[in-house]
Amino acid sequence: MSDRYASFAHTGPGRALVKRLGLPDPPRLRRYRPGDPLIHGSVRLNAAPGGRLRESLAKLLGSAGVEISANTEGPAGVEGAAGVEGAERGAATAAGPVRHGALLYDATGITDSTGLRALFDFFHPLARALHPSGRVIVFGTPPESCTSPREATAQRALEGLTRSIGKEFGRGTTAQLVHVAPGAERAVESTLRFLLSGRSAYVSGQVVRITPADVPEVDWARPLAGRIALVTGAARGIGAKVAEVLAADGAQVVALDVPAAGDALAEVANGVGGTAVQLDLTAPDAPVRLAEHLADRHGRVDIVVHNAGITRDKTIGRMNPDWWDQVLEVNLSSQERINEVLLDRGLIPHGGRLIAVSSIAGIAGNRGQTNYATSKAGVIGLVHSMAPLLAERGITINAVAPGFIETRLTARIPLMFREAGRRLNSLAQGGLPVDVAQTIAWFASPGSTGITGNVVRVCGQSVLGA
Amino acid sequence: MSDRYASFAHTGPGRALVKRLGLPDPPRLRRYRPGDPLIHGSVRLNAAPGGRLRESLAKLLGSAGVEISANTEGPAGVEGAAGVEGAERGAATAAGPVRHGALLYDATGITDSTGLRALFDFFHPLARALHPSGRVIVFGTPPESCTSPREATAQRALEGLTRSIGKEFGRGTTAQLVHVAPGAERAVESTLRFLLSGRSAYVSGQVVRITPADVPEVDWARPLAGRIALVTGAARGIGAKVAEVLAADGAQVVALDVPAAGDALAEVANGVGGTAVQLDLTAPDAPVRLAEHLADRHGRVDIVVHNAGITRDKTIGRMNPDWWDQVLEVNLSSQERINEVLLDRGLIPHGGRLIAVSSIAGIAGNRGQTNYATSKAGVIGLVHSMAPLLAERGITINAVAPGFIETRLTARIPLMFREAGRRLNSLAQGGLPVDVAQTIAWFASPGSTGITGNVVRVCGQSVLGA
Numbered sequence: 030m031s032d033r034y035a036s037f038a039h040t041g042p043g044r045a046l047v048k049r050l051g052l053p054d055p056p057r058l059r060r061y062r063p064g065d066p067l068i069h070g071s072v073r074l075n076a077a078p079g080g081r082l083r084e085s086l087a088k089l090l091g092s093a094g095v096e097i098s099a100n101t102e103g104p105a106g107v108e109g110a111a112g113v114e115g116a117e118r119g120a121a122t123a124a125g126p127v128r129h130g131a132l133l134y135d136a137t138g139i140t141d142s143t144g145l146r147a148l149f150d151f152f153h154p155l156a157r158a159l160h161p162s163g164r165v166i167v168f169g170t171p172p173e174s175c176t177s178p179r180e181a182t183a184q185r186a187l188e189g190l191t192r193s194i195g196k197e198f199g200r201g202t203t204a205q206l207v208h209v210a211p212g213a214e215r216a217v218e219s220t221l222r223f224l225l226s227g228r229s230a231y232v233s234g235q236v237v238r239i240t241p242a243d244v245p246e247v248d249w250a251r252p253l254a255g256r257i258a259l260v261t262g263a264a265r266g267i268g269a270k271v272a273e274v275l276a277a278d279g280a281q282v283v284a285l286d287v288p289a290a291g292d293a294l295a296e297v298a299n300g301v302g303g304t305a306v307q308l309d310l311t312a313p314d315a316p317v318r319l320a321e322h323l324a325d326r327h328g329r330v331d332i333v334v335h336n337a338g339i340t341r342d343k344t345i346g347r348m349n350p351d352w353w354d355q356v357l358e359v360n361l362s363s364q365e366r367i368n369e370v371l372l373d374r375g376l377i378p379h380g381g382r383l384i385a386v387s388s389i390a391g392i393a394g395n396r397g398q399t400n401y402a403t404s405k406a407g408v409i410g411l412v413h414s415m416a417p418l419l420a421e422r423g424i425t426i427n428a429v430a431p432g433f434i435e436t437r438l439t440a441r442i443p444l445m446f447r448e449a450g451r452r453l454n455s456l457a458q459g460g461l462p463v464d465v466a467q468t469i470a471w472f473a474s475p476g477s478t479g480i481t482g483n484v485v486r487v488c489g490q491s492v493l494g495a
Numbered sequence: 496m497s498d499r500y501a502s503f504a505h506t507g508p509g510r511a512l513v514k515r516l517g518l519p520d521p522p523r524l525r526r527y528r529p530g531d532p533l534i535h536g537s538v539r540l541n542a543a544p545g546g547r548l549r550e551s552l553a554k555l556l557g558s559a560g561v562e563i564s565a566n567t568e569g570p571a572g573v574e575g576a577a578g579v580e581g582a583e584r585g586a587a588t589a590a591g592p593v594r595h596g597a598l599l600y601d602a603t604g605i606t607d608s609t610g611l612r613a614l615f616d617f618f619h620p621l622a623r624a625l626h627p628s629g630r631v632i633v634f635g636t637p638p639e640s641c642t643s644p645r646e647a648t649a650q651r652a653l654e655g656l657t658r659s660i661g662k663e664f665g666r667g668t669t670a671q672l673v674h675v676a677p678g679a680e681r682a683v684e685s686t687l688r689f690l691l692s693g694r695s696a697y698v699s700g701q702v703v704r705i706t707p708a709d710v711p712e713v714d715w716a717r718p719l720a721g722r723i724a725l726v727t728g729a730a731r732g733i734g735a736k737v738a739e740v741l742a743a744d745g746a747q748v749v750a751l752d753v754p755a756a757g758d759a760l761a762e763v764a765n766g767v768g769g770t771a772v773q774l775d776l777t778a779p780d781a782p783v784r785l786a787e788h789l790a791d792r793h794g795r796v797d798i799v800v801h802n803a804g805i806t807r808d809k810t811i812g813r814m815n816p817d818w819w820d821q822v823l824e825v826n827l828s829s830q831e832r833i834n835e836v837l838l839d840r841g842l843i844p845h846g847g848r849l850i851a852v853s854s855i856a857g858i859a860g861n862r863g864q865t866n867y868a869t870s871k872a873g874v875i876g877l878v879h880s881m882a883p884l885l886a887e888r889g890i891t892i893n894a895v896a897p898g899f900i901e902t903r904l905t906a907r908i909p910l911m912f913r914e915a916g917r918r919l920n921s922l923a924q925g926g927l928p929v930d931v932a933q934t935i936a937w938f939a940s941p942g943s944t945g946i947t948g949n950v951v952r953v954c955g956q957s958v959l960g961a
Contacts, residue, residue, distance in 0.1 A: 185876020410651020494960020
């Protein structure tokens with residue numbers, strides 16, 4: 030990682046200087062290594078009265094070997110009131126409060142804004158009770174599935190809470206809201222595991238929506254075993270890391286990039302025991318050639334990661350028309366054509382996964398990136414518009430939207446802007462390609478049947494948005 | 496306005512210093528004064544082939560006395576290609592290109608991402624052709640109303656374009672995307688007028704959605720004549736300004752605030768020729784007492800502006816439980832109760848308007864504001880969940896989400912944070928209470944029948960978001 034400031038801040042003298050000057054203090058993030066437990070320490074779990082999820086969450090945590098700490102077996106909702114006092118005491122003595130790896134709250138029972146107080150009662154005494162890189166997850170009901178405006182209002186309000194907690198807790202804590210539609214209780218496991226683990230190190234402040242779905246048995250150590258995964262733009266950067274992570278999760282990877290990147294591509298493909306395809310995706314016959322290649326070699330493709338993307342930055346008044354066309358073509362139009370051909374030919378089976386790469390620029394827009402932001406906003410439209418159609422075929426489609434990720438490209442950004450991009454997020458640092466790759470692997474998991482039409486930012490809860 | 500930096504930057508020596516040091520250069524924004532033309536200079540209007548809106552837009556502009564500049568009567572889509580060259584020349588000579596007050600593009604005809612090039616062709620040559628405080632408005636189709644994923648993708652992509660343009664053009668330019676549902680072509684006028692005029696000075700980077708609706712005749716000079724408007728929290732700040740603007744637009748204002756603010760409230764009410772109601776909205780009998788007051792005095796209330804709101808900032812670990820309750824109660828729960836009683840008693844007639852005040856903190860979350868952000872996120876849920884139900888009764892509900900607005904409250908923010916809040920937006924300055932009030936007046940207009948379920952930020956396109 031080329032973040033020299035963070036490296037320095039992690040040294041002894043660096044720590045001292047950071048503290049004395051009140052500089053940003055990027056914590057070391059807990060990242061996944063094979064064999065790691067899902068989370069360090071116990072999990073605190075509670076629910077508002079009437080919650081749908083508490084029992085199934087407890088069961089999932091149990092089967093994942095996660096310890097649920099005491100105090101959660103009392104009558105739901107009672108713990109809070111007593112907990113407040115306990116915490117005030119805890120904070121006062123400050124000696125060594127019990128620390129948890131994660132705080133989980135099932136808020137699905139809240140049907141009215143006055144019931145939101147239960148969340149205060151839960152989090153107030155636990156605000157300093159998390160280990161570094163701890164996890165906050167609030168589970169709610171998607172507002173559109175609520176039965177009254179009052180309930181929908183209270184459930185929507187949870188977003189303000191989790192996003193604020195993400196900005197408050199610090200020390201690598203991430204905070205998310207998971208909206209679980211009624212009937213989707215059993216589809217939560219892949220998301221719970223992802224969010225608790227170090228795989229989601231750089232994902233914070235997000236809202237994930239889970240819809241009812243049949244979830245197959247999953248081998249959580251190698252969830253993608255037996256799956257064919259196409260990764261475009263795989264020769265370097267985020268794409269190379271996606272190939273690596275999907276392969277580590279068991280997938281057989283087809284790594285694709287332009288012929289000019291052939292050597293780097295071959296290295297990636299060999300490194301992950303996969304195959305390489307050299308193809309310019311913008312060529313008119315690319316979709317057909319790709320489809321034929323996949324049909325011939327594998328008979329299908331289970332996972333398609335549309336990672337290939339380019340930037341050609343200039344303000345629109347100074348932009349060459351070719352730069353507009355190239356960016357739109359690579360980042361959006363070619364992706365649409367490829368999806369259509371692969372789907373038309375039935376190459377993406379039931380259980381298939383389409384995964385696109387959007388960007389914070391596609392959400393917020395960006396100066397000097399009208400072309401890029403337009404293409405990446407289009408990717409969001411692609412995900413939203415295709416999801417209901419693909420659901421009929423048992424295929425999901427989702428997107429990641431990376432924020433500031435440390436790559437060859439960001440290393441070229443002038444220092445001041447690079448520093449701003451790195452620090453203006455709740456984790457005070459840039460993300461790594463592996464953070465994007467792990468988020469893609471979560472979408473790709475056979476356990477993620479209930480996740481479709483989601484756009485999840487991998488941005489450390491960047492302040493940038495719209 | 497207490498923005499001393501901006502005041503200084505507008506002086507002769509200030510200008511020089513700002514330029515030499517590359518400091519933020521907050522432009523003087525064009526703000527509405529009665530009798531002003533909608534916009535200074537002519538409007539450039541074009542459309543992608545097949546656009547639904549070009550003709551109706553031209554008609555609306557004509558009837559509003561806005562001059563449409565030449566070059567727009569050629570075959571749609573042709574202008575672009577020729578325009579590129581013209582602009583390159585224009586930029587090259589740089590002497591005195593023709594300047595426009597606004598650039599309007601009807602993108603409803605675009606059914607595929609490859610068609611987005613038409614927007615480049617339109618905006619590329621015109622990037623420097625706007626007067627200060629110019630306007631960019633792109634009209635599209637709401638993705639959910641599109642007939643194919645390709646169309647929905649292209650239409651969704653427009654958000655990336657307008658948001659990037661808002662960040663690029665500078666000099667007080669605002670840029671918006673207006674999604675006009677099929678059949679809503681005639682409901683566009685109030686929005687077109689608002690966005691072109693100085694009333695929308697601090698609104699940029701927004702997406703407005705217009706749904707089909709019958710629009711009555713509107714007296715644009717006094718659109719609210721004959722309407723009864725309730726404004727809560729009206730004693731000062733944004734609320735007092737809302738009372739003033741609605742009254743200037745012709746409404747009879749009922750100004751409400753807590754008894755402790757009685758003197759200031761009386762002054763506001765007298766100033767606008769309205770009446771004052773002293774009431775603590777969180778009192779259990781407040782909704783009934785308010786309903787009875789309105790029934791007795793006016794027999795109805797056409798416009799309800801839920802502006803009353805408080806902050807009680809602390810991190811959740813250090814927050815007093817009362818502070819949680821107070822903020823949720825004032826900002827959200829009391830609002831829900833009042834709506835219910837007013838609606839149950841039939842006091843809000845067909846054509847009624849409910850307008851809530853959310854906040855950027857409700858969208859992005861904020862450190863030290865778990866209570867406030869939760870309440871303001873709930874307000875968004877309230878708007879979204881009530882809109883379909885109220886539509887059956889011919890009532891609209893919308894929210895403004897202010898960013899950094901110069902008030903008594905923001906004047907207390909420590910200087911460095913205040914400066915960051917002020918400058919981190921596309922207009923490099925804080926907004927004024929009048930900017931929020933004018934946005935509320937636009938929602939309140941009888942012409943805004945087709946606008947419901949919208950949350951529009953008044954934030955100068957703040958970088959903050961989610």
